[in-house]
Amino acid sequence: MIGPAFLQAQAQTMSTTSSSAMPPGIERSSFGRLPDGREVDCYRITNDNGIEMRVINYGGIIVSLKTPDRTGRMDDIVLGFDSIGDYLSDTYRQANPYFGALIGRYGNRIANGRFTLDGETYHLPTNDGPNTLHGGDVGFNQRLWHVEPFSSAEGRGLVLTYTSPDGEQGFPGRLSTRVSYTLTDDNELAIDYRARTTRATPVNLTQHSYFNLKGEGSTSVLDHELMINASAYTPIDETLIPTGEIADVSGTPFDFRQPTAIGARMGQKNTQLAYAKGYDHNFVLSKTPGQGDLPTLAARVIEPRSGRVLEVATTEPGLQFYSGNFLDGSLTGKSGRPYTHRSGLALETQHFPDSPNQPNFPSTILKPDKTYHSQTVYRFSTTASENQPHAD
Incomplete structure (x- = not known):
């Protein structure tokens, strides 16, 4: 069972340090500079089992994550x-x-880059055809976050904070955001999201890592075996916006309740697969009875040859599974090899897409008297060997 070790750690006082003195297991180095001269820092975090993660304060980006086969x-x-220039390039x-x-x-x-809240219509930048994607033209992925390293009884990591001004990218309210990454000695990456606002506003925070359990720069992920703990999903229109329907996955290529190779049904004639050019859909997660507000299992990925297993647990109601449909070889990664079609997959824990315009979806509206709180564990x-159950 996935148990987010950081939940216990949250009750304790995290030991944070200044940028000049790192806790054991954390190293800071320069990752380059932004065009305006601000320095981008890279934090290398290692747990007691040798798993290593590197994170930069630009966009809170996880630039590498090394795990054993x-x-x-x-x-x-x-x-x-491996450089900030690649993340700033026109090609990227x-x-x-x-x-x-x-x-x-x-x-x-x-x-359509708009929503109505409390009788007022708000207009956002449209950066994905007619729609707004991932916060607009300059979302949180392009902001320089403040970072504090910490160590706790359960692991070590970073607290990242960013305050979005009222009206940024068209959203109402001044939003103060705090995200912690904790790399535990139980080989978990625990992510804790919190936010407060000065005005009612939609909030839906997530992490957008692409995984290839063979190793980045390897061949496609179509042979990865995926389980998603969901009996329903939200179908989309031709612009990838949910229609509002919550559809049963039974008898469709979207039924991943049993482990299935990602590519097994990719070639089926299916309007939903055609719209997204593969999988790029929100799954309505089934919650484990008795778990309360704790993260419950959302997905499991197994790469048979390496034996690597990735499990995702979350408090969120949805999971976006994206099969790397638009990777086309134009970007070359850390290995020196191009990122080709379907050479990475994303599992983004979330509330549902377009919820501000879909009254039957779980609400994403945060009000000033509330705290946004979400937790996800990778x-x-x-x-032990091919075709055998994974080892804890």
């Missing part, structure tokens, strides 16, 4: 780059894949 070989399993911005970034204010799409393990 069943033989103990360490590979980097997330897509990304045109492709707009959001590798490894914190996403906000609103993860996923808002139809757990890394291995199978």
Whole structure:
């Protein structure tokens, strides 16, 4: 069972340090500078088992994550780059894949770049055809976050904070956001999201890492075996906006309740697959009875040859599964190899897309007297051998 170790740690006082003195297991280095001269820092975090994660304060981006295969070989399993210049390049911005970034204010799409709240209509930048995607032209993925490293009884990590001014990208309210990344000695990456606002506003925060459990720069992820704990999903129109329907996955290519190779049904004639050019859909997660507000299992990915296993647990009601449909080889990653079609997958925990315009979806409206709080855990393990259950 996935148990978010940071929940216990939250009750304790985290030991934070200044940028000049890092806790054990955390190192800081320069990742380059932004065009305006601000320095981008890179934090290398290692747990007691040798799992290593590198995070930059630009966009809260996870630039690398090294985990062992069943033989103990360490590979980097997330897509990304080794320099800030690659994240700022015209080629990257045109492709707009959001590798490894914190996403906000609103993860996923808002139809036609507008919504109405308390009788007022708000207009947002449209950066994905007619729609707003992942917070607009300059979302949280392009902001320089303040970072404080910390150590706790359960692991070590970073607290990232960013305050979005009232009206930024068209959203109402001054939004103060705090996200913690905790790399635990249970081989979990625990992410805790919190936000407060001065005016009612939509909020939907997520993390947009692309995984390839063979190692980044490897071949496609179509042979990865995926389980999604969902009996329903939200169908989309041709612009990838939900229709409002909550549809049963039974008898469709969207039924991942049993582990299935990602590519097994990709070639089926299906309008939904045609609209997204593969999988780019929100799944309505089934919650585990008795778990209360704790994260429950949302998805599991197994890569048979390496034996690597990725499990995702969350408090969120939805999970966006994206099969790397628009990766086309135009971007070259850390390995020196191009990121080709379907060479990474994303599992974005979230509220549903376009919720501000869909009254039957769970609300994403945060009010000034409330605190937005969401938790997601990524757990890394291995199978004992091919076709055998994964090891805890």
